Amino acid sequence: MTALPAIEIEDRPSLAVGARAPDFEGLLGVDGHSYALADFAHREIVVLIFSSNRCPTAKAYTQRMNDLQASYGGRGVQLIAINSNSPYLYPEESYARMIELAHEAGYTFPYLNDDGQRLARAYGPTKTFHVFVLDAARRLRYPGRFDDARVAANVRTSDLADALDDILADREVRVPVTRAFGCSLDLM
Secondary structure, X not given: OOOOOOEEEOOEEXXXXXXXXXXXXXXXXXXXXXXXXXXXXXXXXXXXXXXXXXXXHHHHOHXXXXXXXXXXXXXXXXXXXXXXXXXXXXXXHOHHHHHHHHHHHOXXXXXXXXOOOHHHHHHOXXXXXXXXXXXOOOEEEEEEOOOOOOOHHHOOOOHHHHHHHHHHOOOOOOOOOOOOOOEEOOOO
């Protein structure tokens, strides 16, 4: 697959579709374990979602994230939420609050702290709630939104699920890029 040129959204370049996913290691999860991308090598697809503790959009997707992991986990898909927001700018983004939120929301997937924002700088999310789908070769196949509406009852297109279905069926992703929406992700 040929890498498409990087797209610029809100003056920040994002990882290009087809590009090799930047590796990561040493990200602390809310379960106290340290995670690396290699820990998920046995998974067919990895879905990285740049999220937040305080963003109303991210909060609105809690149940949809759990549902997606339940629906696709048995098919080789692993969802991973990542918090790259600085607790120095927003105290509610602290690791302690991440633990509380994951417990309250019943997260069924890893929620990782991107302390120092290294992963956010490598992938280029513009929002908290920005999705990056990596295939088995760990190439980016879909960046963008989870679906088209913050309110679940208003969803008309399930962009992430459609991308997962396409990849699992060994097809090109029909809509390979969408515009993420939510709260700003402020890099320091």
